[in-house]
Amino acid sequence: MSDVKTQYEAFPYPERDPKDELKRLITGSPSHPLELDHHLFGGLRDWSGTTRILVAGGGTGDALVQLAQVLTSAGKKYEITYIDLSSASREIAEARAKVRGLSGITFITGSLLDAANYGPFDYIDCCGVLHHLPDPQEGFDALAKALAPDGGLGLMVYAPYxxxxxxxxxxxxxxxxxxxxxxxxxxxxxxxxxxxxxxxxxxxxxxxxxxxxxxxxxxxxxLHSQDRPYTIEQLAASLAASGLQLAGVPQPYLYQLDRFTPRPDGLDDIAAMALAEKLDGTIKTHVVYAKPAGAACARAGQTDRAVPHLKGVGAAALAQAVAAKGRIPVTLNGIRHSVELPKASASILAGIDGRRDIAALRKGAGLDALAWAAIWPKISRALEQFGLLVYSRLLV
Ligand SMILES: C[S@@+](CC[C@H](N)C(=O)[O-])C[C@H]1O[C@@H](n2cnc3c(N)ncnc32)[C@H](O)[C@@H]1O
Incomplete structure (x- = not known):
């Protein structure tokens, strides 16, 4: 047995008790359906068909449960394949799904290197796994081969600084x-x-x-026997070597060079992110969404049909804080930031419910197209950069 399999048979990761599923749902990045829609499908994914999903190296099931539960609650059809080397981890993931009564999941004890045998997939989650492979590039290649041409991946790999x-x-x-x-x-x-x-x-x-x-x-x-971190540049290079491209990150603020200094001439997007990573110094994982190279990466929120969702904050509380102070506190990687939002945006924010689209919110706020264009893009950008707002039509 490989050292990695031995480890995860002895210590399934992360430590989870299936009974806790009765008390709470663990959500996170990558792989919340709203977030993956925003970054991979321009926030306009048509969820009416069956979404084919692979959870590669699914461990004790956090991403699996999140995906299956959110899609089930939204009344959407899915088929999820879970693969992991560790049968002890699989047992916990299976038990968690059972406690929640989730169906539509195929559990496989095996290697993600064989992913293409079970595909193609519309979405692949691979969180905290590729940096543990003996040859991580083989893992990137295997996942790229298992992806449908218009599909996308959500990945997390370790970062060095x-x-x-x-x-x-x-x-x-x-x-x-x-x-x-x-x-x-x-x-x-x-x-x-x-x-x-x-x-x-x-x-x-x-x-x-x-x-x-x-x-x-x-x-x-x-104590991990196999663990290599990636700078964002190394990650982008590994994606490119597998025929993939970076499509988005949940918290773009972390990689914004203009937080520190204007971008030097001639620096491309990835090189600018890499410089920001070095200057920030707190990034311990890279969570990224990726698509096949050459596939269009439409920016979310650009049409009247786009439906905004607030993440990690309720619309009423956010609107109240903005009306009172014109800013909200946000903590990222242990550092507190203050996000400025015009006080006038409070009534628009109060209307966000994950169902109203841009056209309905504009109408509700009583604004014409010109007045809306003067305020909404600023609000949207300010919240999107911290991952507090994403677009998806999942609930309509
Ligand atoms: C750090 S855990 C992450 C678990 C889960 N993705 C999460 O984020 O909670 C890494 C998992 O990858 C699995 N793994 C490692 N190499 C693998 C491979 N080649 N194929 C499938 N699973 C693998 C391990 O068994 C372990 O469950």
Whole structure:
């Protein structure tokens, strides 16, 4: 058995109890249907047919459950294939789906390198997996081959700068615990960890929390046998090598170079993002959406049919805060930002319910096309850059 399979049989990741499905739904990026629609389908995906989905390296099922539950609640048809090397992880994912009564899922214990045998897929989720493959490029290639020509992927891979302090410890613990079982490795590494100085770069890096949350988290972060981070430039190059292109990121603000300095002449989009990544220093994962190279990447929100959704914030509360202060606080990677929104936008924001389209919101606000064009694009951009607003017709 490979070290990676041994690890995930011993420590299915992330640690989840199927009974918790009765209490809460875990949502996140990538792979919330509203978000993937926004970045991959210009927010105008026609959800009336059956959406064919692959969850590659699905672990204990976070993305699987999110996709299946949100689509089920929206009354949309789907077929999801879940693949993972670890049968222990699969059992937990299956149990979670069962607690929720979700159907339409095929569970496979196997390798995502065989993904094309089960496709083609309209959407592929692959979160936190490719950087653990012996040859990650093989994984990018396999997923690209399994994708329908008009489909898209949502990926997460590790990024180097926000994980500062991780790699020297992974090397040291790897050397110290070689040949032990995963449980023995964990015990030994935890004992050594307690003796690290408070000034160790890992301990100083407040963005890293996985090791505090569970044994599976500690193992995944500090004892992984195979883990390579990607800069955004390296990620874009791997996508390109597989015939894919970057289509969008959920929080574009993180990669905006103009937060720090004007873009130097001659720098292309990816090089500018790469510079921003270095200057920001807190990015520990890249969440990206990708499409086949050459496929059109329509910008969401450009037509009257576009339906905006607020993410992580209720319309009424947002409208109230904007009316009172003309700005809202947003925390990204542990850093607080203040997003300025004109006080006059409060009544428009209050009308956003995931069902009204731009035409209905404009009418509701009593604005003509000119007045709308003067205010809405500013509101939309301000919220989109932090991932607080996405467009999708999922609920109409
Ligand atoms: C860090 S976990 C991520 C789980 C899940 N995607 C999530 O984000 O919660 C990585 C998962 O990838 C699986 N994995 C690693 N290599 C794989 C491969 N070649 N094919 C399928 N699954 C793989 C592991 O078994 C593990 O469950």
């Amino acid at each position: 926000g994980r500062s302090g991780v790699y020297p410890l992974q090397e040291a613990f790897g050397q110290l615990t070689k040949g032990l079982t995963p449980k023995e490795q964990l015990t030994q590494a935890k004992a050594v960890f307690e003796k690290l100085p408070e000034s160790h770069p890992f301990k100083r890096n407040t963005h890293l929390v996985d090791h505090k949350q569970s044994d599976a988290g500690f193992y995944d972060l500090l």
